[in-house]
Amino acid sequence: MIERILPERVVSAEQFGDVPGATLFPEEETLVARAVAKRRREFTTGRHCARRALGLLGVPPGPILRGDGGAPLWPSGTIGSITHCDGYRAAAVTSKRDVLSLGIDAEPYGPLPADVLDMVASPEEIAALRRLGDGSVDWDKILFSAKESIYKTWFPLTGRWLDFTEASVDIDPSGEFTATLSISDPRMGTDRLTGRWIASDGLVATAVVLPR
Ligand SMILES: CC(C)(COP(=O)(O)OP(=O)(O)OC[C@H]1O[C@@H](n2cnc3c(N)ncnc32)[C@H](O)[C@@H]1OP(=O)(O)O)[C@@H](O)C(=O)NCCC(=O)NCCS
Incomplete structure (x- = not known):
């Protein structure tokens, strides 16, 4: 699913x-x-997925420790991201040559509780979700997951907290999203991120890749 x-x-x-x-x-x-x-269990399977993915890059198995703020410490020359939720675990990795940072996130599909939505989305974002219509799609969960992927992209580069209110996410029903950050950091090189989303098998997953 995440590969897609x-x-x-x-x-x-x-x-x-x-x-x-x-x-x-x-x-x-x-x-x-x-x-x-x-x-x-989730930590072990997450590491198992990470080692399998690193193996595809030719990296031999080794420990993946935890850095500041909880981000995984990737083997030299590589970067990646791990996610786990009920029924799903995944890792994505790549060479640092082409990609500055990346984040992936998965969540069980289903609406966010209204009080959570109010905490993670601005009134403008909530209004935009309503305009997307089609009650069969949980746009709010996609928005939440997108923000988690954004944070996992942001933090390893900057080492800084990013609040839910500091990224404004615009979801395209075609499977993409764009985010505009209201704070900037020179290590990011941009305040605009793009990502993709998928909803399948009772899950929603998002990915953000920031090219070098
Ligand atoms: C850290 C956070 C993003 C993890 O997301 P989650 O949906 O709770 O959990 P997931 O299973 O998808 O991801 C957990 C994995 O993320 C990775 N992770 C944890 N902290 C991280 C960080 N600061 N940076 C990058 N990756 C991180 C780890 O690999 C972790 O798994 P592990 O501990 O087994 O190695 C989330 O708990 C959090 O703190 N969010 C608040 C900040 C935020 O999202 N701001 C929104 C900005 S728009």
Whole structure:
């Protein structure tokens, strides 16, 4: 599913459940030593997907530790992103040569609670979602996921928090979206991001790729 919204130069691996027998490196074990079973499972399958995707780039298996703010620390010369939600885990990676940063996110399909929507979207964004119409599509969940992908693209480059109100997202029903950031950072090189979305199999997924 995630492959369908990523450009060719970004490789990915996904699982619609956990992988029996998937293991962590000892250094990774320490990151989830005190975590509950559900968290250990999603972390382990996320790392498993990341190693499979890195393998497609020719990178041998190794520990993927955690950097500041929770972002994964990718092997030298590569960058990527991990997501997990009920029933789905995925990782996307690429060479740093062509891509400055990327973020992926997946969420179970279904409407956002109204109070959450008010926290993550501006009145203008909510009005634009209403104009998209077609009650069969949960545009608000797509908007939320897009903002998570934007944050995962933004943070590894800048090391800064980005609030939901600091990105304005415009969703195109064709499967794309654009975001305009109201704060800028020279490490991003732009305040406009583009991404793609997909809704399938009871899930919504989004991806943002910022070319170098
Ligand atoms: C960090 C955050 C984006 C994770 O998203 P999520 O939907 O809760 O969870 P997901 O399963 O999709 O993603 C979790 C993975 O994201 C990655 N991640 C965590 N923090 C990250 C960060 N600061 N930067 C990049 N990736 C990060 C990790 O790989 C993590 O999995 P792992 O801990 O097993 O390695 C989210 O919890 C958050 O803090 N959001 C608030 C900030 C935000 O979204 N602002 C909106 C700006 S428009």
